[in-house]
Each structure stands twice: as structure tokens, then as C-alpha cells.
Amino acid sequence: MTIPDSxxxxxxxxxxQTIADTGRDMLDQGLTKGTGGNVSGxxxxxxxxxxxxxxxxxxxxxxxxxxxxxxxxxLDGEFEPSAETPMHTMVYRQxxxxxxxxxxxxxYASTFxxxxxxxxxxxxxxAFAGDQVPVAPYETYGTPELGKIAADTLGDxxxxxxxxxHGVLAVGDDIGSAFETALMVEYCARIHYQALSIGEPNxxxxxxxxxxxxxxxxxGQQH
Ligand SMILES: [Zn+2]
Numbered sequence: 001m002t003i004p005d006s007x008x009x010x011x012x013x014x015x016x017q018t019i020a021d022t023g024r025d026m027l028d029q030g031l032t033k034g035t036g037g038n039v040s041g042x043x044x045x046x047x048x049x050x051x052x053x054x055x056x057x058x059x060x061x062x063x064x065x066x067x068x069x070x071x072x073x074x075l076d077g078e079f080e081p082s083a084e085t086p087m088h089t090m091v092y093r094q095x096x097x098x099x100x101x102x103x104x105x106x107x108y109a110s111t112f113x114x115x116x117x118x119x120x121x122x123x124x125x126x127a128f129a130g131d132q133v134p135v136a137p138y139e140t141y142g143t144p145e146l147g148k149i150a151a152d153t154l155g156d157x158x159x160x161x162x163x164x165x166h167g168v169l170a171v172g173d174d175i176g177s178a179f180e181t182a183l184m185v186e187y188c189a190r191i192h193y194q195a196l197s198i199g200e201p202n203x204x205x206x207x208x209x210x211x212x213x214x215x216x217x218x219x220g221q222q223h
Contacts, residue, residue, distance in 0.1 A: 002075065002076070003067065003075065003076050004046075004047065004075065006044055006046075007043055007044055007047060007067075008044070011043060011044075012043055012049070012067065013062065015041040015043055015049050015065075015175070016049050016062040016063065016065040016067075017062035018041060018175050018176075019039050019040065019041060019049050019050065019051055019060075019062075019065045019175065020051075020060045020061055020062050020064070020065060022039045022102070022175055022176075022179050023037075023039055023051050023057035023060055024057050024058065024060075025179060026039070026057065026102070026104055026179070026182075027057050027058075029183060030106070030107075030186075031102075031104040031106045031182055031183070031186060032057075032104045032105060032106070033105075034056070035054050035055060035056060035057070036104065036105050036167075037102070037103050037104035037105060037167070038050060038051045038082035038083075038084050038088070038102075038103050039051050039100075039101070039102050039103075039175060039178075039179070040082075040085075040088040040092075040100065040101045040175075041099065041100045041101075041174065041175040042092055042098065042099045042100065043067065046069060046070055047067060047068065047069055047070070047075065048067075048068055048070070048088060048089060048092055049065050049066065049067055049068075050065070050066060050068060050081045050082050050085055050088055051065065051081075051082050052064050052065060052066055052077070052079035052080060052081065052082065053079065053080040053081060053082050053083055054080075055079060063078075064077070064078065064079055065077065066079055066080070066081040068081050068085055068089065069089075070089045070092055070093050071089065072085040072086045072089045083141065083142040084103055084141065084142055084146075086142065086143070086144045086146075086147045087103065087142075087146055087147035087150050087151075087169070088101050088103075088147075089147070090144070090147030090148060090150070090151045091147070091150065091151045091154065091169075091171060093151075094151045094154075095151075095154070095156070095171065097173065098171045098172070098173075098178075099172065099173050099174040099175070099177075099178075100171070100172050100173070100174045100175030100176065100177065100178035100179070101169065101170070101171050101172075101178050102168075102169075102170045102171075102175075102178040102179050102181070102182040103167065103168065103169050103170075104167055104168055104182060105166070105167035105168070106167070106168055106182070106185070106186040106189070107186075108186055108189035108190040108193050109133070109162060109167070109168045109185050109186050109189040110162075110166070110167050110168070111189070111193060112133070112135075112162055112189055112192070112193075113135065113162040113163060113164055113165060113166055113167060113168070114164075114165050116135055116137075116138075116164050116165075117135065118132045118133055118134050118135050118162070119132060119133040119162070119185065119188055119189050119192050120132055120192060120201065120203055121203050121204040121209055122188070122191060122192045122195050122201035122202065122203055122204070123187075123188045123191045123192065124204060124208075124212055125184045125187060125188055126184075126188045126204070126209070127209055127212035127213045127215075127216050128159060128160075128180065128181045128184040128185075128216055129158060129159050129160035129170070129181060129184065129185055129188075130157055130158040130159060130160070130209075130213070131206060131209040131213075133158075133160050133161060133162055133168075133185055133188070133189070134153050134158060134161050134162070135153070135161065135162045135163075135164050136149045136150045136152070136153035136161050136162065136163050136164060136169075137149055137164055138163075138164040138165050138166070139163075141166060146163065150163060150169050154169070154171065159171050159172060159181050160181050160182070160184075160185045168182060168185055168186070170182035170185055
């Protein structure tokens, strides 16, 4: 296994460490438990680093994070990449604008995923994901079919989707913004759930969502 010459080794080292740190952030923020979920970051035009399979987030160091190509083949690293690597690489192939991906099974968002229902625009922060968080129809975890249906559901316009009976896929310009989007999805899912529990949520109109989406597009640079 060798690291391709086109890869900047400083960038690689930094992103490997960010993957390790973001895994712990997912635990700290209650987005995942145990070894569930996975995080990846684009490296150059054709490669990605992704959390290793089945390893406790507390124990993952930067050096443990595998480097893969967009065919989901491991190029460098001692450990197996996440079982969901085909889903991550499918999204990178389809979306040039995506630099980071977070997948988790956060409880409120996964509740909507199990209902097969999108998270509606009842809170303005939904605009981090789009005009809703749509649902990708069920496919078995780790399969190319799941990757394809998830990438198709994201299309060009969504930064997050639910995976039916499974969890959440969130994307962003970089690993940090994908993590931010995953947090917003779980927050909006919780508010939507609570609003539905005691009444009929007010839904934001499309033109307001558009305004918010434009406003949030520059959010990553400002904060
Ligand atoms: Zn999963």
C-alpha cells in the first residue's frame, strides 16, 4: 500500500486527525453510541480518509485512519475502513462540492427514518440541510445500493438525507461543516417530533427557506 504522489502529506495528516477528533465529537454530542456511524473527508480530487471499521471512537488516533480511493479500496492504513465506505465514496464521486461526510444514527432523526418520513421545515435551521430532510428508501447497510440511493436522494440540492430504517447522512464543504449539519438535523428532528407530539407544526414557506439557504451558505466562512 502506498500513498499516491499527488497527495499533500501535511493535508493528509491533518485530515486524519480531524476524522479521529470528529468521531469523539459525535459521541460527546450524543449523535452516536459505541462504534456506530462514521466520518470521512475528501483528500484531493480522488481520495478520502474515513474512520476505521468497528474501532471505539475514544481509541482512534490520526494514524489509525485509513486512506481510500473513490472505488472504496484502501491505499494506506493498518485498519479496515468503515463498512459504509461505498456510500461515502459514491457521494464524493457525485458531488464535487462535498469535502466532508458524517453518517450517524442520532435518535430523533432516526425516528423519522424509521417512519420513512422526511423532517419537515418547522424550524429555520432545517435550511442547513435544504427545504426538508428527505428520506432515501431502505437498502442494506454497507452496500453500493445504499450508496447510490443516498447520493440520488441528496442530489445537488440537499446537504443531508435520512436513510430509511437506519439513520442520517450529512455532507458539507469540509468535515466540520458536515458535522455541523448533522447536529442541525438532529436538533430539527427533535423540535419537529416535539411539535408533532402536541400539535400541528407551522411549516416555513419555500421562499423563506431559499433566503435562509443563501444566508447559511456563507456560514462556514463566518464562524
Ligand atoms: Zn449506519
